[in-house]
Each structure stands twice: as structure tokens, then as C-alpha cells.
Amino acid sequence: MDRREIAALLAYIGRLDPRTIRTDQGEARDQLAQWHELLGDVPLATPHGWDARVAARQHIRVSPYQILPADVARPWESYRRDRLHRHTDPTPSVDPDDQAAWTAELVGRRRAVASGAAAPATHRQITSGQVHPDLEERLRKIGSCIPPAVRAELAPYRPARAAREAAIAQGQPDALSVRCEWCQAQVGEPCRRRRIDRDGYARGNAPRATPHPGRFDLAAAQQAQAPQQPAMA
Structure with missing residues (x-):
């Protein structure tokens, strides 16, 4: 001042x-x-x-x-x-072989940020970049970033997800796309095994490998109504 x-x-x-x-x-x-x-x-x-x-x-x-x-x-x-x-010091726009100009631009940006004349240059988010063309082609071929062989090896460690993927692959309705009215599991969450004691209180809440039968029925009904929604609209 x-x-x-x-x-x-x-x-x-x-x-x-x-x-x-x-x-x-x-x-x-x-x-x-x-x-x-x-x-x-x-x-x-x-x-x-x-x-x-x-x-x-x-x-x-x-x-x-x-x-x-x-x-x-x-x-x-x-x-x-x-x-x-x-501030993350973005790459200077000058020739990197020109050490004096390179250093001068870095120092100038830092002074501008420190004095409040310029905003800090923060890191870009990972999702802000473009997907590599080779990765896009691979995802189109296999349908997922996890190879089928690795997915098969992981199946014993995540039985609920494996059962869901197998049902969808066979053309069956996705039971986890609806809310379970029996165990109150939300959309996308596996069903829970609820054990009730003699007093009527739940003692266990372990996840099930397969959804409850009623959840399959709700998903099938929703899948059957899906083609009719555009006509009703």
C-alpha cells in the first residue's frame, strides 16, 4: 500500500x-x-x-x-x-532449454499468485482428461475394465455380485435394480439375512449371496413394464 x-x-x-x-x-x-x-x-x-x-x-x-x-x-x-x-507450478510455455526464461516464468507466476494478482493453478482431476483410444477400444471388446479371467477369479470373493452378473448375462431381470420389500435393502445393495430371536428382535444382518425371491418378482415386473412406458407417455 x-x-x-x-x-x-x-x-x-x-x-x-x-x-x-x-x-x-x-x-x-x-x-x-x-x-x-x-x-x-x-x-x-x-x-x-x-x-x-x-x-x-x-x-x-x-x-x-x-x-x-x-x-x-x-x-x-x-x-x-x-x-x-x-499452487502447483504449471509447466512454463517457454523453451525448456532456455533455463533463464524457464526460471523467470516460474518465479513470475509464483509472485503473481503470492501477491494475489493471479489465482493458484491447481491439479486437474483425473476424470477431466480424455480417455486413451486404446483403452476405449479395449472397453468396447470386453465390456469392462476387469478382464473376464480376473472376474472369474474374483467371483468366490464377491458371490452377490457374481450371481447378479450371471443373471444379467442369462437375460434374467436385475434383482438389485429394485428395493427389497423383505429385508429393506436399497437399490444396488445385496439382500440381508435377517434372523429373529424369540423376542422378535433381529439378531443377524449378514449379506446374502442371492436376493430374496420376492425381489426377483419385483424386478421381473419392472422389466416387463419397461417397454410399455414410452407408449403410455
């Missing part, structure tokens, strides 16, 4: 906390010089979330002590550290 911005900040603080107002001209000049010396490298506001007036108002709102330049500088340092921690 330059001296004009420091003066504007002190005027704003004086409206919120009259204790900071200096009526003597010499004291006001010394206060302005002190704040400018300590906050000269702190911007008044940036396009990406920093505002010294907000930091000052927050201190005056929660602290009974008179505000000092450090009460504005500390939030600014926290703001800078947070932005640099979220």
Missing part, C-alpha cells in the same frame, strides 16, 4: 474504532509513516479474495485491543501461504 492507501485504511479504521484517531497533526503524520513502513508490501485489496479492510474489521470485531499494523500483516501472510500451498 502506498501512503494514500494507508491514509484511507486508517480513516476506515478510525470510523470503526475512534481510539486510533490522532488529532494532533504531528502524531497523525508519525502514525501514517509507521503504518506505511510496516505495511508497504501489503496490498489494500486483490482480485482474489484479499482486502485489508476486511482484516481490520475482523480484528476490531473480535478483539478488545487497539489494532496494530501486525493485525493486518498476519492475515496477509496467512493468505499468501495458503495460496502458494495450493
Whole structure:
């Protein structure tokens, strides 16, 4: 902040906390010089979330002590550290053989992020990229990212999923596509084996390898009604 911005900040603080107002001209000049010396490298506001007036108002709102330049500088340092921690240094656009230009662009971006002039460059999500053509062709051939041989080896360890896949492969309705009215299993969840004690309370809730028969009936009824829905609409 330059001296004009420091003066504007002190005027704003004086409206919120009259204790900071200096009526003597010499004291006001010394206060302005002190704040400018300590906050000269702190911007008044940036396009990406920093505002010294907000930091000052927050201190005056929660602290009974008179505000000092450090009460504005500390939030600014926290703001800078947070932005640099979220910045991932994207690959510079210059020739990588030009070491000086490469380093200058990296340093320039970091300074822009630290000063609040630019937003941090974060990592892209894995799903944001395009699928490789070879992978798309493989998925079209096998229908899944898990090869059939591996799926067969995994079948003993996930019997409910194996039974579901076998039923769908044989053209039978997908029982897990509907809610089970017997054990209250939700869509996509396996049925549960509910054992009731003499008092009428459930003692067990182990998953079943096969859905309840009533769930098959509901899935078959839903599958039979599916072709009729467009005509009814």
C-alpha cells in the first residue's frame, strides 16, 4: 500500500474504532509513516479474495485491543501461504532449454499468485482428461475394465455380485435394480439375512449371496413394464 492507501485504511479504521484517531497533526503524520513502513508490501485489496479492510474489521470485531499494523500483516501472510500451498507450478510455455526464461516464468507466476494478482493453478482431476483410444477400444471388446479371467477369479470373493452378473448375462431381470420389500435393502445393495430371536428382535444382518425371491418378482415386473412406458407417455 502506498501512503494514500494507508491514509484511507486508517480513516476506515478510525470510523470503526475512534481510539486510533490522532488529532494532533504531528502524531497523525508519525502514525501514517509507521503504518506505511510496516505495511508497504501489503496490498489494500486483490482480485482474489484479499482486502485489508476486511482484516481490520475482523480484528476490531473480535478483539478488545487497539489494532496494530501486525493485525493486518498476519492475515496477509496467512493468505499468501495458503495460496502458494495450493499452487502447483504449471509447466512454463517457454523453451525448456532456455533455463533463464524457464526460471523467470516460474518465479513470475509464483509472485503473481503470492501477491494475489493471479489465482493458484491447481491439479486437474483425473476424470477431466480424455480417455486413451486404446483403452476405449479395449472397453468396447470386453465390456469392462476387469478382464473376464480376473472376474472369474474374483467371483468366490464377491458371490452377490457374481450371481447378479450371471443373471444379467442369462437375460434374467436385475434383482438389485429394485428395493427389497423383505429385508429393506436399497437399490444396488445385496439382500440381508435377517434372523429373529424369540423376542422378535433381529439378531443377524449378514449379506446374502442371492436376493430374496420376492425381489426377483419385483424386478421381473419392472422389466416387463419397461417397454410399455414410452407408449403410455
